Amino acid sequence: xxxxxxxxxxxxxxxxxxxxxxxxxxxxxxxxxxxxxxxxxxxxxxxxxxxxxxxxxxxxxxxxxxxxxxxxxxxxxxxxxxxxxxxxxxxxxxxxxxxxxxxxxxxxxxxxxxxxxxxxxxxxxxxxxxxxxxxxxxxxxxxxxxxxxxxxxxxxxxxxxxxxxxxxxxxxxxxxxxxxxxxxxxxxxxxxxxxxxxxxxxxxxxxxxxxxxxxxxxxxxxxxxxxxxxxx
Amino acid sequence: xxxxxxxxxxxxxxxxxxxxxxxxxxxxxxxxxxxxxxxxxxxxxxxxxxxxxxxxxxxxxxxxxxxxxxxxxxxxxxxxxxxxxxxxxxxxxxxxxxxxxxxxxxxxxxxxxxxxxxxxxxxxxxxxxxxxxxxxxxxxxxxxxxxxxxxxxxxxxxxxxxxxxxxxxxxxxxxxxxxxxxxxxxxxxxxxxxxxxxxxxxxxxxxxxxxxxxxxxxxxxxxxxxxxxxxx
DNA sequence: CATAGACAAATCCTATAGGAATGGGGCCTC
DNA sequence: GAGGCCCCATTCCTATAGGATTTGTCTATG
Numbered sequence: 073x074x075x076x077x078x079x080x081x082x083x084x085x086x087x088x089x090x091x092x093x094x095x096x097x098x099x100x101x102x103x104x105x106x107x108x109x110x111x112x113x114x115x116x117x118x119x120x121x122x123x124x125x126x127x128x129x130x131x132x133x134x135x136x137x138x139x140x141x142x143x144x145x146x147x148x149x150x151x152x153x154x155x156x157x158x159x160x161x162x163x164x165x166x167x168x169x170x171x172x173x174x175x176x177x178x179x180x181x182x183x184x185x186x187x188x189x190x191x192x193x194x195x196x197x198x199x200x201x202x203x204x205x206x207x208x209x210x211x212x213x214x215x216x217x218x219x220x221x222x223x224x225x226x227x228x229x230x231x232x233x234x235x236x237x238x239x240x241x242x243x244x245x246x247x248x249x250x251x252x253x254x255x256x257x258x259x260x261x262x263x264x265x266x267x268x269x270x271x272x273x274x275x276x277x278x279x280x281x282x283x284x285x286x287x288x289x290x291x292x293x294x295x296x297x298x299x300x301x302x303x304x
Numbered sequence: 305x306x307x308x309x310x311x312x313x314x315x316x317x318x319x320x321x322x323x324x325x326x327x328x329x330x331x332x333x334x335x336x337x338x339x340x341x342x343x344x345x346x347x348x349x350x351x352x353x354x355x356x357x358x359x360x361x362x363x364x365x366x367x368x369x370x371x372x373x374x375x376x377x378x379x380x381x382x383x384x385x386x387x388x389x390x391x392x393x394x395x396x397x398x399x400x401x402x403x404x405x406x407x408x409x410x411x412x413x414x415x416x417x418x419x420x421x422x423x424x425x426x427x428x429x430x431x432x433x434x435x436x437x438x439x440x441x442x443x444x445x446x447x448x449x450x451x452x453x454x455x456x457x458x459x460x461x462x463x464x465x466x467x468x469x470x471x472x473x474x475x476x477x478x479x480x481x482x483x484x485x486x487x488x489x490x491x492x493x494x495x496x497x498x499x500x501x502x503x504x505x506x507x508x509x510x511x512x513x514x515x516x517x518x519x520x521x522x523x524x525x526x527x528x529x530x531x532x533x534x535x536x
Numbered sequence: 537c538a539t540a541g542a543c544a545a546a547t548c549c550t551a552t553a554g555g556a557a558t559g560g561g562g563c564c565t566c
Numbered sequence: 567g568a569g570g571c572c573c574c575a576t577t578c579c580t581a582t583a584g585g586a587t588t589t590g591t592c593t594a595t596g
Contacts, residue, residue, distance in 0.1 A: 091380050091579065093368075118547060127581045128548090129361065136325075136365045140372035142469065148323050149548060149587060162465070169466035172408040180400070233394070234401035234474050237374065241473035242466050323549065350577060359551045360578090381557055381578060 093130035096120075097137055104143055104154065105213075115144055115152040142243050160298075166242060167294040171287060173238055174223065178270065178286035181229035182279040189229040190275055196222040197271050200264055205257045212257045222267055226274070226286075259296045266292060325362035328352075329369055336375055336386065337445075347376055347384040374475050392530075398474060399526040403519060405470055406455065410502065410518035413461035414511040421461040422507055428454040429503050432496055437489045444489045454499055458506070458518075491528045498524060 100120070103109045115135065121128040135152050138144045144152045158166075181189070199218035204211050227239040266289040273285040332352070335341045347367065353360040367384050370376045376384045390398075413421070431450035436443050459471040498521040505517040 093579085094380065114547095116547065117549090129364075129580060129582095132361070132549090133364055133368045136368040137372055140369055148326065151548065151588095165464045166466050168412070168464055169470060172405060172467065173470060176404040232397040232400055234398050235404065237473040237475075238401060238405060238470035241469040243469075325549085346577095348577065349579090361550060361552095364579090383558095383578065 091130070092126055093133040096124060096126060096130050097134040099124060100134055100138060101143075109154050111154050111157040113154045115154060117151065141240075163297065164294075167290065167297075169242055170290050171294075173235065173242070174226070174290055175283040175287040177227045177230045177232075177235055177239060178274065179279040179283040180232055180235065181226045182274050182277065182282035184231045185229055185274055185277075189225065192225050193222065193229075193271055193274065196225060197264075197267050200267055205260050215257055215260065219263070219267075222270075226270075259293075262292065262296070263289075323362070324358055325365040328356060328358060328362050328366040331356060332366055332370060333375075341386050343386050343389040345386045347386060349383065373472075395529065396526075399522065399529075401474055402522050403526075405467065405474070406458070406522055407515040407519040409459045409462045409464075409467055409471060410506065411511040411515040412464055412467065413458045414506050414509065414514035416463045417461055417506055417509075421457065424457050425454065425461075425503055425506065428457060429496075429499050432499055437492050447489055447492065451495070451499075454502075458502075491525075494524065494528070495521075 100109075100115075109115065117128050117131050117135065120135075121131045124131070135144060135146070139146050139152070143155055145155055146152050196218050200215065200222065203215040203218055205215045206212060224239070227236045230236065266285075270282065270285040270289055273282040276282075332341075332347075341347065349360050349363050349367065352367075353363045356363070367376060367378070371378050371384070375387055377387055378384050428450050432447065432454065435447040435450055437447045438444060456471070459468045462468065498517075502514065502517040502521055505514040508514075
């Protein structure tokens with residue numbers, strides 16, 4: 073594979089303002105979410121560099137950033153590995169944390185919601201409704217993406233950089249993908265209804281109602297996931 | 305300055321299992337907390353490498369990790385800078401986030417508290433009481449360290465890796481140091497009393513009481529800080 | 537057959553070198 | 567005198583090379 077290097081761009085074009093390490097970072101992120109890198113698999117620095125046709129230096133920098141997100145783990149002098157699979161305990165902890173953080177985000181976002189923010193949220197809900205949700209990963213990828221975007225938009229609209237950081241620390245983007253990695257979407261109808269409820273609560277302008285709707289949603293997600301959890 | 309390289313160790317001695325990038329990371333962290341690197345100051349990769357007598361590669365890796373903590377910011381092709389100073393809005397957002405996260409941590413920690421955890425907390429409170437708190441940074445450094453340790457211990461004792469990540473995402477360790485950078489400690493007596501209250505609530509084993517004590521503490525910290533906030 | 541030791545390949549880690557971009561200072565032009 | 571242009575020093579960014587470490591395999595020995 074060959075990444076676009078900053079050297080390759082045509083002269084005069086607006087510069088990309090992005091360096092190779094950033095491209096490598098996003099490429100690795102895509103690999104993780106595509107399931108191309110399975111949990112526990114080793115991520116060789118030199119190997120990845122050869123694969124992407126870059127030198128190990130930017131790969132090293134990209135992995136250093138990824139490590140802090142929890143998606144890969146590093147052991148000194150041994151290299152990087154994709155973080156291990158989610159256990160039931162991990163899932164329970166994640167939901168506990170989401171219950172602590174996301175209703176607060178909804179409450180804050182509700183009181184500071186802009187028309188543009190509402191429009192973005194409406195778009196995410198729409199995408200959630202129309203996204204295909206077949207059994208294979210490629211088919212429900214868009215669904216999960218819209219789900220994640222909905223929650224992330226609320227975190228951003230909270231207007232609180234630390235709440236956004238805390239939300240991001242949950243690793244929502246990827247944890248979500250990995251959670252359903254072998255399961256598929258079985259609760260789309262209910263989940264969509266709950267997202268609509270959250271959206272309407274936000275649109276209504278009542279912060280407490282928004283927080284309650286979000287809490288209800290997360291709790292129901294937890295209940296459904298526990299009900300048909302895959303074996304560890 | 306010269307960092308200990310893995311090459312320097314005597315043969316046969318147990319290997320350090322730590323690489324140069326880790327040393328650089330911790331050294332930079334210390335610089336940030338010592339105030340040796342002021343907000344807004346540029347952190348040159350090559351310059352830092354020369355200063356620490358290492359090559360730029362491990363410095364680059366260390367900075368990539370630091371960036372994700374919010375302590376330094378990177379602009380592509382321009383380099384790293386220490387994150388700008390806290391504004392009043394930043395502070396308000398931080399306290400809002402702490403109010404959302406820390407009482408939950410206290411509640412969880414209370415129900416899962418171990419005797420060892422309680423002993424550690426007791427030690428942190430003791431250190432808080434006995435730490436000097438003079439006007440200069442070096443003098444109240446230990447005080448802030450004990451304060452931070454107290455809250456971090458509770459986050460760890462929560463037994464929830466995601467709540468701990470969320471807490472760390474607030475940048476507690478450093479934000480705290482930077483907050484009081486030019487102010488000094490003026491509320492030690494009240495703060496110590498509140499920490500003792502939180503500790504006793506945790507020791508009592510009543511999760512709701514622990515959460516309430518923590519919420520009370522954070523709200524009072526906010527109130528006091530707003531009262532005598534430095535000009536932006 | 538099991539185990540310990542040695543060799544080899546792969547990998548990580550660091551240093552060095554050089555191309556590329558940025559920022560500042562001086563100079564020229566209008 | 568003001569504005570624009572060019573040059574140069576500094577710094578970032580990437581590639582390459584080589585030493586150090588780990589791991590798998592193979593062999594020899596008890």
